[in-house]
Amino acid sequence: MSHTAIWTVRESALPLARQLARALDATLYQPWQQPDDNARQQFAAVFHQHRQWVLLMASGIAVRYLDGLPQSKLTDPAVVVLDEAARFAIPLLSGHEGGANALAYHVARLTGATPAITTATEALKxxxxxxxxxxxxxxxxxxxxxxxxxxxxxxxxxxxxxxxxxxxxxxxxxxxxxxxxxxxxxxxxxxxxxxxxxxxxxxxxxxxxxxxxxxxxxxxxxxxxxxxxxxxxxxxxxxxxxxxxxxxxxxxxx
CATH class of the missing domain: 3.30.420.180 (CobE/GbiG C-terminal domain)
Incomplete structure (x- = not known):
């Protein structure tokens, strides 16, 4: 099982997702290939099997996907949201402790996105x-x-x-x-x-x-x-x- 995983919600994001998967040596999930299955339930079943996630979707969708899954900032996987146009890489969960901030910068370097870091530890510098x-x-x-x-x-x-x-x-x-x-x-x-x-x-x-x-x-x-x-x-x-x-x-x- 890969350390890092990428989750897509639309087929249009697949070219970007594949590039990221190669660069990050990540598992790529394509739930839209099984339209009869509940994508959020699929995500919940594998969420804790990876230490880092890149969610290729809008931040609002990501919030709904994560509903009820976070447990502790010390143990939750790092989650970065990247829009399909690769404009912003946003650490949404476990930014500092879990490494989502570092992952956001890595994703930004790979895609040209702007890393949007909001944690106080970094913002106060x-x-x-x-x-x-x-x-x-x-x-x-x-x-x-x-x-x-x-x-x-x-x-x-x-x-x-x-x-x-x-x-x-x-x-x-x-x-x-x-x-x-x-x-x-x-x-x-x-x-x-x-x-x-x-x-x-x-x-x-x-x-x-x-x-x-x-x-x-x-x-x-x-x-x-x-x-x-x-x-x-x-x-x-x-x-x-x-x-x-x-x-x-x-x-x-x-």
């Missing part, structure tokens, strides 16, 4: 790091650049790391994030280009990546109400920007 780096930079080099940019602020204040999609498989960056249990959010190059703002455009990045910059726009996209606390800082082929959440102007202009 005010900093987002934008990181760009030359190919092959080590985790140690990235860590030293980050610590210099933080200038005494703790890594425990960092909610997530954001980078461009071209760096999604950068081994040093992945190792750095894993070492410090920091989720990595991957921003599509088209979104970075559309952000249209960066403090100091980089000729090298323009020529090699096709955007004006990486670390600043990625951090600002990941934290849309944030302010740029530390503009792009470069150290030995690694660039880091630090954005801090800000709510002083929340609701302004209404």
């Amino acid at each position: 005010p900093l987002t790091l934008g990181i760009g780096c030359r190919r092959g930079k080590s985790a140690e080099a990235i860590e030293q650049a980050v610590l210099q940019a933080l200038a005494g602020r703790s890594l425990s204040d960092v909610r997530e790391v954001a980078t461009i999609d071209l760096k999604a498989d950068e081994s040093g960056l992945l190792e750095f994030c894993a070492r410090h249990a920091l989720p990595l959010r991957v921003i599509a190059r088209s979104d970075v280009a559309a952000r249209g703002w960066t403090g100091q455009p980089s000729t090298w990045v323009q020529q090699n990546v096709g955007v004006d910059g990486v670390c600043e726009p990625c951090a600002l996209i990941a934290s849309p109400r944030g302010r740029l606390l530390v503009p792009k800082m470069a150290r030995e082929g690694v660039t880091v920007a630090v954005v801090e959440d800000g709510f002083d102007d929340f609701g302004a202009g209404e």
Whole structure:
């Protein structure tokens, strides 16, 4: 029995479901193939047989599927809801303790979705790091650049790391994030280009990546109400920007 499972409610979600099943080595359930059976009863029968679930459906449907099944945040399977358009990956159950937050980030990296994290443990962390780096930079080099940019602020204040999609498989960056249990959010190059703002455009990045910059726009996209606390800082082929959440102007202009 696979550690991870994917549940679909419509045949139209099958292409996406199959891609996720391959990437996550997951069991794929297709209850619509047995229309005479009660899908919610089928789900309830196998719910506790897996440790992680990706539910390809609307969040309202997912809530009805889960009705009466959760028992404890310490033992419930992790549940992430992903809409069929792969716009949002939402940890719905066991976000922190069960690993649904981490699963949401993983699903987001695979599909281009936005991870929607709502647990207080993560939400109270005010900093987002934008990181760009030359190919092959080590985790140690990235860590030293980050610590210099933080200038005494703790890594425990960092909610997530954001980078461009071209760096999604950068081994040093992945190792750095894993070492410090920091989720990595991957921003599509088209979104970075559309952000249209960066403090100091980089000729090298323009020529090699096709955007004006990486670390600043990625951090600002990941934290849309944030302010740029530390503009792009470069150290030995690694660039880091630090954005801090800000709510002083929340609701302004209404």
